[in-house]
Amino acid sequence: xxxxxxxxxxxxxxxxxxxxxxxxxxxxxxxxxxxxxxxxxxxxxxxxxxxxxxxxxxxxxxxxxxxxxxxxxxxxxxxxxxxxxxxxxxxxxxxxxxxxxxxxxxxxxxxxxxxxxxxxxxxxxxxxxxxxxxxxxxxxxxxxxxxxxxxxxxxxxxxxxxxxxxxxxxxxxxxxxxxxxxxxxxxxxxxxxxxxxxxxxxxxxxxxxxxxxxxxxxxxxxxxxxxxxxxxxxxxxxxxxxxxxxxxxxxxxxxxxxxxxxxxxxxxxxxxxxxxxxxxxxxxxxxxxxxxxxxxxxxxxxxxxxxxxxxxxxxxxxxxxxxxxxxxxxxxxxxxxxxxxxxxxxxxxxxxxxxxxxxxxxxxxxxxxxxxxxxxxxxxxxxxxxxxxxxxxxxxxxxxxxxxxxxxxxxxxxxxxxxx
Ligand code: GDP
Ligand code: IMO
Ligand code: MG
Numbered sequence: 319x320x321x322x323x324x325x326x327x328x329x330x331x332x333x334x335x336x337x338x339x340x341x342x343x344x345x346x347x348x349x350x351x352x353x354x355x356x357x358x359x360x361x362x363x364x365x366x367x368x369x370x371x372x373x374x375x376x377x378x379x380x381x382x383x384x385x386x387x388x389x390x391x392x393x394x395x396x397x398x399x400x401x402x403x404x405x406x407x408x409x410x411x412x413x414x415x416x417x418x419x420x421x422x423x424x425x426x427x428x429x430x431x432x433x434x435x436x437x438x439x440x441x442x443x444x445x446x447x448x449x450x451x452x453x454x455x456x457x458x459x460x461x462x463x464x465x466x467x468x469x470x471x472x473x474x475x476x477x478x479x480x481x482x483x484x485x486x487x488x489x490x491x492x493x494x495x496x497x498x499x500x501x502x503x504x505x506x507x508x509x510x511x512x513x514x515x516x517x518x519x520x521x522x523x524x525x526x527x528x529x530x531x532x533x534x535x536x537x538x539x540x541x542x543x544x545x546x547x548x549x550x551x552x553x554x555x556x557x558x559x560x561x562x563x564x565x566x567x568x569x570x571x572x573x574x575x576x577x578x579x580x581x582x583x584x585x586x587x588x589x590x591x592x593x594x595x596x597x598x599x600x601x602x603x604x605x606x607x608x609x610x611x612x613x614x615x616x617x618x619x620x621x622x623x624x625x626x627x628x629x630x631x632x633x634x635x636x637x638x639x640x641x642x643x644x645x646x647x648x649x650x651x652x653x654x655x656x657x658x659x660x661x662x663x664x665x666x667x668x669x670x671x672x673x674x675x676x677x678x679x680x681x682x683x684x685x686x687x688x689x690x691x692x693x694x695x696x697x698x699x700x701x702x703x704x705x706x707x708x709x710x711x712x713x714x715x716x717x718x719x720x721x722x723x724x725x726x727x728x729x730x731x732x733x734x735x736x737x738x
Contacts, residue, residue: 320528322577323564324644325538327634329588331614331621332581333646333727335359338375338537340732346532347383348376349524351567352557353539354391354424354454356447358615363732368404369615372397374537377404377414383527385520388420389557389567391454392466394508395426401511408514417512418520419467425478426501427485428453434494444553445590447616455556457481466517469509521569528574536564542634543588550677553592561638580640580721582631584648584711587621589614595681596624596660610650625658625685628718633673635719643715644725648708649734654690657711661686661718688714696729701738 324341326332339361342348355371362368363378370377372392374384386392401411428450435453436446446452457463464481468474482498489496524534540559543549547558557563561578564570585606588594597603603623606612612621634640651657663670663681674681691705698704704726712723726736 320532320576321534321536321564321570321574322579323536323538323561323575323638324579324581325559325561325638326541327580327582327631327638327640328541328586328627329543329594330539330541331358331587331589332541332583334538334581335361335370335375336646336727336730336732337579337581337644337725337735338535339363339378340735341535342376342379342382344533345376345382345535347385347524347527347534348374349385349387349520349534349536349568350374350390350539351387351536351564352389352559353555354451355393355396355449356451356555356616357539359537359539360615360730361732362730367730371400371616373400373404373415376535376537377406377411380410380414382414384415385524385568386415386417386421387520387524387568388418389563390418390421391424391451391458392417392421393424393429393450394506394512395504396449396508398504398508398511412515416516416518416520416523417466419465419517420519420521421466422454422458422463423466423468424450424454425464425481425485426498426505427482427489428457429501430489430494430496430498431485433496434489434492437494438492442552443591445592445619449616452556453485466512469512470517474509524568524570528570536568538563542637543630545637548633548637550592553590553677577641578639579642579644580635580638581644581646582626582634583646584626584651585610586624586627586630587612589617589619589621593677593680594622594624595630595663595683596627597622598624602654606650609653610647625660625683626715627660627683628715629660629663629671630673631715632719635721640721642724643719643721644727645712645715645723646727648726649694649696649728651690651708651711652695652705653692656687657690658685658687659711659714660684686714696734698728699736701726701736704736
């Protein structure tokens with residue numbers, strides 16, 4: 319039982335990158351198990367902010383191994399760009415990072431298909447990050463994908479041409495302009511760079527490391543409410559973002575899982591389309607966006623903001639088997655006279671605690687209103703010094719979810735983290 323999982327309980331961007339980085343010293347291995355360059359994980363130390371898309375957030379720690387697992391979809395062009403921005407020498411990165419042979423590749427034409435599909439969706443646009451995620455996972459599921467292991471084979475270029483030709487013929491059905499050469503820029507250089515890294519059957523590696531008593535932290539991407547099965551389908555991503563995804567995305571058994579750290583913002587945000595019952599389309603929502611700098615780390619889009627949604631949080635706790643809660647961006651809630659928390663929904667006047675199947679159900683949130691606090695908490699280092707009303711807010715969440723809030727984050731920096 320040596321794997322802990324850290325994952326998002328809301329619609330992504332909960333602050334996973336910051337906490338994985340902060341927890342990394344306590345682990346030997348950090349492993350990504352799903353998603354791809356749609357993720358944008360920010361972390362900050364020594365006053366420098368880094369945004370990671372594909373590379374696990376343990377990469378800045380010397381002596382730690384980072385694994386890109388089989389469940390990830392990898393775009394070599396993004397990989398190359400990201401490697402160049404880390405500020406860590408390549409020979410050191412080669413020691414710290416291993417990539418699964420079985421991770422699927424995002425081809426330039428997957429990005430184009432993503433854009434073409436979105437363009438044709440009209441009102442039903444998902445708000446995809448357009449990184450090629452959906453088409454790459456589609457090819458994986460339909461058994462048409464190319465995997466990282468294929469790049470080591472002599473016929474790789476022929477395989478690439480075959481796959482690209484199939485995608486181009488699909489694209490003929492869409493009246494969509496694109497420049498394949500532009501999209502291919504950096505992609506083949508990325509392939510050559512990938513070949514310099516360890517490419518292995520990481521399911522064996524990770525199980526060997528576990529048998530040797532090493533501690534592994536699995537890093538989720540996106541959030542539970544964007545899960546392919548349990549999110550507000552079709553406004554979801556194309557992978558299983560929940561804890562079960564760590565088993566299929568790394569090749570580990572459920573028996574090896576110890577803690578499931580569920581990370582949530584003290585309020586809610588969502589970027590892209592889809593239901594968001596507690597969304598605030600008013601000056602309070604605008605204030606949360608401004609104070610919280612709520613703009614996407616991958617696309618720069620403004621994030622939709624709203625109050626904390628407990629039915630959604632409890633759903634996420636249930637689906638993931640969360641053992642500890644981590645509350646992020648608590649500093650952003652300072653300065654409100656009262657703070658609202660949605661405790662249930664009303665649909666057609668009837669109370670409903672479950673997340674509706676139907677995206678058009680438009681559940682009306684039922685709120686509890688708690689007294690706010692005004693203190694700037696960003697420099698606080700210990701739990702007992704937090705304002706009394708913030709502690710009451712945390713108590714309320716603990717009672718409602720039945721779980722302890724073991725970490726309170728009060729700023730974007732590595733050290734602005736209060737452990738309990
Ligand atoms: P991730 O995708 O879950 O890793 O989260 P993102 O990096 O996309 O978004 C979280 C944003 O909030 C980033 O800009 C972080 O630097 C920032 N952040 C994380 N924790 C805190 C916090 O406790 N307070 C504040 N003010 N910002 C935070
Ligand atoms: P991190 O890991 C927030 C959203 C997109 C869109 C939907 C589908 O940083 O928390 P996709 O590109 O996967 O086809 O987009 O999912 N989305 C995210 N929202 N954080 C993310 O990742 C996201 N990754 C995808 O905005 O609504
Ligand atoms: Mg993010």
